[in-house]
Amino acid sequence: MHMELRNIHKTYETNVDSIHVLRDISCTVENGEWLTITGPSGSGKTTLLRCLSAIELVDEGTVTVGGMSYESASDDERRRFRRENIGYIFQDFQLFDQFDVLTNVIIPQLPDHNWSEIEKRAKELLNLVGLTERLHHMPTLLSGGE
Structure with a gap:
């Protein structure tokens, strides 16, 4: 770009x-x-x-x-x-502690898209970075690298 x-x-x-x-x-x-x-x-x-x-x-x-x-x-x-x-990775993660990993990936896409479309894409993205098994973990349960 x-x-x-x-x-x-x-x-x-x-x-x-x-x-x-x-x-x-x-x-x-x-x-x-x-x-x-x-x-x-x-x-x-x-x-x-x-x-x-x-x-x-x-x-x-x-x-x-x-x-x-x-x-x-x-x-x-x-x-x-x-x-x-634009993809941007924050230095301090910028995750909401009260939501699981999947919801944290979904939130930036709201309210412009339909929930099921966003959820499907979020799962695809999390799979690409090897976090499929951590979808429903809370941010405090993730390592720094995750």
Whole structure:
């Protein structure tokens, strides 16, 4: 999927000062290209990925992924685009403790699809990552790798 970043900036405000995490970053990644993002802790890698996936918006500049310009899209359009086109693995898992593994995989697809379709696809995905036997386990019963 084609990605283009143009002069992006991201700053976080604290009670004391401003933390400039991303400064004037521009980059184009063509279909089929591989990109590795490296850097020390606190250098903005996760913030960059969150901006690429439209979980966060940049303060300045433009992010266009798969033909969608995030800045001009509505929250619902970005959410739908992310759901249908982007896979994101969170550092801290982002699982709901009160739901089993299968339900945690189903939830991001709601309410746009029918439950039985989503459940079938969720089971297929969990099978692909070797978690078929853990569908009804609670997140606290999973290992970090699972």
